[in-house]
Amino acid sequence: MPNSLKLGLAGLGTVGAGVLRLLDAHAGQIAARAGRPVQVVAVSARDRSKKRDAVIDNYRWVDDPIALAQDPEIDAFVELMGGEEGIPKESVEAALKAGKHVVTANKALLAHHGVALAKLAEENDVALNFEAAVAGGIPIVKVMRESLQGNAISRVYGILNGTCNYILTLMQEEGATFDDALKEAQEKGYAEADPTFDIGGFDTAHKLALLTSLAFGVETAFEDIYVEGIQRIAAADIEAADRLGYRLKLLGVAAATEHGIEQRVHPAMVAKHTPVAETFGAQNCVLIDGDFVEDVMLSGQGAGAGPTASAVMGDIIELARGHIFAPFATKTADLKPYPKAEMGGHAGSYYLRLTVRDQTGVIAGIATRMAEQDISLESIVQHRQRTDIPGVDEDEVHTGPVDVVMITHERPKRRSKKRSRPSRVTDML
Ligand SMILES: NC(=O)C1=CN([C@@H]2O[C@H](COP(=O)(O)OP(=O)(O)OC[C@H]3O[C@@H](n4cnc5c(N)ncnc54)[C@H](O)[C@@H]3O)[C@@H](O)[C@H]2O)C=CC1
Ligand SMILES: N[C@@H](CC=O)C(=O)O
Numbered sequence: 119m120p121n122s123l124k125l126g127l128a129g130l131g132t133v134g135a136g137v138l139r140l141l142d143a144h145a146g147q148i149a150a151r152a153g154r155p156v157q158v159v160a161v162s163a164r165d166r167s168k169k170r171d172a173v174i175d176n177y178r179w180v181d182d183p184i185a186l187a188q189d190p191e192i193d194a195f196v197e198l199m200g201g202e203e204g205i206p207k208e209s210v211e212a213a214l215k216a217g218k219h220v221v222t223a224n225k226a227l228l229a230h231h232g233v234a235l236a237k238l239a240e241e242n243d244v245a246l247n248f249e250a251a252v253a254g255g256i257p258i259v260k261v262m263r264e265s266l267q268g269n270a271i272s273r274v275y276g277i278l279n280g281t282c283n284y285i286l287t288l289m290q291e292e293g294a295t296f297d298d299a300l301k302e303a304q305e306k307g308y309a310e311a312d313p314t315f316d317i318g319g320f321d322t323a324h325k326l327a328l329l330t331s332l333a334f335g336v337e338t339a340f341e342d343i344y345v346e347g348i349q350r351i352a353a354a355d356i357e358a359a360d361r362l363g364y365r366l367k368l369l370g371v372a373a374a375t376e377h378g379i380e381q382r383v384h385p386a387m388v389a390k391h392t393p394v395a396e397t398f399g400a401q402n403c404v405l406i407d408g409d410f411v412e413d414v415m416l417s418g419q420g421a422g423a424g425p426t427a428s429a430v431m432g433d434i435i436e437l438a439r440g441h442i443f444a445p446f447a448t449k450t451a452d453l454k455p456y457p458k459a460e461m462g463g464h465a466g467s468y469y470l471r472l473t474v475r476d477q478t479g480v481i482a483g484i485a486t487r488m489a490e491q492d493i494s495l496e497s498i499v500q501h502r503q504r505t506d507i508p509g510v511d512e513d514e515v516h517t518g519p520v521d522v523v524m525i526t527h528e529r530p531k532r533r534s535k536k537r538s539r540p541s542r543v544t545d546m547l
């Protein structure tokens with residue numbers, strides 16, 4: 119049998135430990151399928167003695183991930199530390215410059231520095247594989263990079279963050295609080311080390327930047343993505359969505375428009391009984407519209423040790439077989455600059471929830487204000503009496519507060535810079 123593919127693995131948390139367990143469980147099958155054994159020879163993390171979900175005694179320990187990245191014994195460096203700057207970035211650069219293949223799950227790093235790192239990989243004739251960086255176990259990067267390259271893609275969108283979908287699912291299905299649901303997602307290993315990246319929509323935006331590049335053959339443009347997270351979603355929004363026949367989901371959308379490519383991340387009302395609305399827990403769902411293939415949808419677990427380790431191992435097996443692809447499908451010199459479509463030109467229908475006093479003329483007043491702002495309403499509904507607002511006592515029960523829920527007709531996001539946005543806005547898909 120040919121020589122084994124020797125790996126140096128940096129990062130032994132949820133994903134790193136998952137990769138070691140997967141290799142341990144399926145070493146024989148992987149060797150047979152890859153055509154040669156795959157072997158971890160050395161590992162690195164912050165704390166050697168930490169209790170973890172994998173046994174590391176059989177591997178050489180290297181304190182410094184950058185030294186591991188250049189270790190003469192390894193063929194490939196597997197970066198599972200996370201973070202866009204510092205040691206993860208320097209170690210990946212060091213590995214590529216030393217002629218080592220790199221496999222990483224680090225979407226934050228790639229969203230910011232992916233094209234520069236891909237250029238380094240090209241110059242050194244090595245691979246930079248990142249299937250695990252987008253939608254966890256779903257093989258979306260391979261599909262975009264290889265299978266769909268013959269198409270002109272007009273849109274790629276979906277649920278790209280397991281933590282947010284898990285939180286929204288628990289709030290919707292079990293009435294859990296936001297904080298409790300987030301804590302559970304963290305305990306299950308879905309969340310980023312800093313969960314603000316998840317709930318603030320930035321992790322979805324990191325992944326969207328990579329999908330946009332793969333779909334449209336353009337440079338990544340994370341800074342140009344419109345990002346709104348799920349932190350301000352309240353139980354009352356979830357209830358209102360449910361009554362209107364929708365589920366709230368955090369979506370990432372990249373779409374070709376007449377003005378360029380629009381990239382946006384925000385919560386959206388998704389009609390019940392559609393595949394996106396039926397995506398629950400840590401599952402992700404990615405949809406692609408191509409001119410010849412038409413609609414493609416992929417779904418599966420977007421986070422967690424097992425699914426992510428599966429994606430990492432797929433990338434490693436590809437290397438062991440000797441397959442090297444351009445990381446962003448197109449040679450970096452041929453990637454086009456990102457043609458940004460301003461969100462100001464985005465046409466959408468919006469959901470708004472106002473909490474108001476239940477007094478005569480309130481709804482008429484709102485309708486008048488909306489008309490003054492040239493916003494046309496598709497529906498306006500007065501919802502339940504609010505009893506959960508501090509300072510409201512029983513005597514006030516007839517004068518409010520109540521929720522008024524409105525759905526607007528499709529309109530551009532901002533007609534004029536002078537107009538302020540309503541405080542609670544959710545774009546509908
Ligand atoms: N947890 C998940 O479901 C998924 C995670 N990812 C990505 O995989 C990567 C790893 O994520 P997790 O395993 O969840 O993180 P984690 O926090 O569980 O583990 C991180 C590991 O990296 C080590 N590490 C971090 N920074 C380091 C540094 N500067 N020097 C040395 N060691 C360092 C830590 O000691 C730890 O062993 C991240 O890029 C994450 O975004 C991607 C898909 C899914
Ligand atoms: N924190 C991420 C992990 C996978 O990418 C998520 O929740 O989706």
Ligand code: NA
Binds near residue numbers: 252429
């Ligand atoms: Na993936």
